[in-house]
Amino acid sequence: MKALEAEGIHKAALVAFEKNVSGNAFWEKAGFTVRDDLVYRNKNIHQIKRIDII
16 A cells, blocks of 8 residues: 555555455455445446356
């Protein structure tokens, strides 16, 4: 986080899949919290095959 501070960045956000337990644990340990005031939306323009890596 010191690198972000050094660049004058005051706030950062990221997206992690709910199923990514280890990734979410990592970010939580790094001080990132879950927000419940946002709705994440996307729209596929073309059909894609989703690949979940667990």
